[in-house]
Amino acid sequence: DAGVIQSPRHEVTEMGQEVTLRCKPISGHDYLFWYRQTMMRGLELLIYFNNNVPIDDSGMPEDRFSAKMPNASFSTLKIQPSEPRDSAVYFCASSPWDLRTGQPQHFGDGTRLSIL
């Protein structure tokens, strides 16, 4: 079975540019999550969707960040304009049900983002 697919794997861009990260969840999974990992803050949840609807975006750092899920098989995380402090590894994860039922989340391999 195909797992969660993220693209690109690596992105290097200059400050001020728009960055778009992409995620294809596992087919049939109703929940999609975006996480960010840095050395300083570890793994943090940014936003999650249920059935393509954003449920909680309280982890999104600021208005420069936006996420969409136009259909069940695709989601984007956009940063505009990007700043050096946005440099991190961004992970997408999906799950068939919420964690109240004990279901695990399945993670992609991440996008390593470097803002110069």
Added chain:
Amino acid sequence: DAKTTQPNSMESNEEEPVHLPCNHSTISGTDYIHWYRQLPSQGPEYVIHGLTSNVNNRMASLAIAEDRKSSTLILHRATLRDAAVYYCILTGGGSNDYKLSFGAGTTVTVRA
């Protein structure tokens, strides 16, 4: 949120068992105990989870204390591929029901 406490690091020799402890003294009755691991340059990977009873799967075993205030992840025969950061996380019920809150985890080193 119910918190977990893990040792910062552990070392093991290849082919030997590894016992990773986790304390969660404020766990609620409906919290699941999840274990994830993260290999270098990869995303977190689900290992195992349980509620009250001990659990076994192809990757590991999870031993849960009778009072549920602690648990132990057991890797029966460590291989070099098991070198990773292991996270013990509580989910559901009294904790955030959707969020995996990753702490610092335990860094496992396996010696050949």
